[in-house]
Amino acid sequence: MSDLLERLRGRGWRMTAQRRVVAEVLDGEHVHLTADEVHARAVAKLPEISRATVYNTLGELVSLGEVLEVSTDQRAKRYDPNAHQPHHHLVCAHCGAIRDVHPVGNPMADLPDSERFGFTISDVEMTYRGVCPNCAAA
Amino acid sequence: MSDLLERLRGRGWRMTAQRRVVAEVLDGEHVHLTADEVHARAVAKLPEISRATVYNTLGELVSLGEVLEVSTDQRAKRYDPNAHQPHHHLVCAHCGAIRDVHPVGNPMADLPDSERFGFTISDVEMTYRGVCPNCAAA
């Protein structure tokens, strides 16, 4: 994702300090941050950045396919910079920790025609839930 | 789900007009309503029912395992009265229509040990996304 900024510039994205900072935050650690967490870290680098800009920028990155939006809990959306390698998620039901996982098999093929109701299916999202080792120990 | 009220009474649930109405709404149509949609329909049957009561009652029904909570979009949670037959969901990316579906195979078995990170996995949630026939036609 280090060349993210180049790719975006190539697509006609106007480069601003704010957008650079948001991209840096996402690039920084490969975790799954909420929009407000991204905002908090962006503020640390560029104190005058506004909440709306972070929300807008994240929305644009999602539209451009550079970042994925995941809703593992029913609270805030989280942003996953690992958009170019398809994957699913494993979530701790207790502490909310999230790991990227890669199940074997092709879940798209597992839905029979009779269960498709005429939909044109484009995507599957799988969320495994369980308890992580830390929470199991506690 | 018609004997829901009996089951709950058997579990020591105190029966009230409000709870009866919420159960009736869920029982009424097998759709996936949001909490506020449930509230709107409940008000039609019992005008003085409050929002908090609907939220509380839905939460209790979920705890009791009588209703499932699904988050197919990242907006409001939806409540699925079809809790006793495990299933997954197919969602129209355009209009948000939701269908219950039953993929073949066992997705729990599709996550290799090496991808479990020591978690004790208890559940998988699959959401297929696509475009429904209505939206495809339009």
Added chain:
DNA sequence: ACTTGCTTTAGACAATGTCTATTGTAGGAT
């Protein structure tokens, strides 16, 4: 009928996200 403890209520509050009108500025044009 009485009592008790569970339920309901209204509305304040909280968290997350969206929108608007104004101000700022990136980057091409001159």
Added chain:
DNA sequence: ATCCTACAATAGACATTGTCTAAAGCAAGT
């Protein structure tokens, strides 16, 4: 190098969804 203009950022109001609290109500056992 400077100017222009369209796009971007800002502050803060607003919207949606959900939670909490203190007071009043009521179901069901005695």
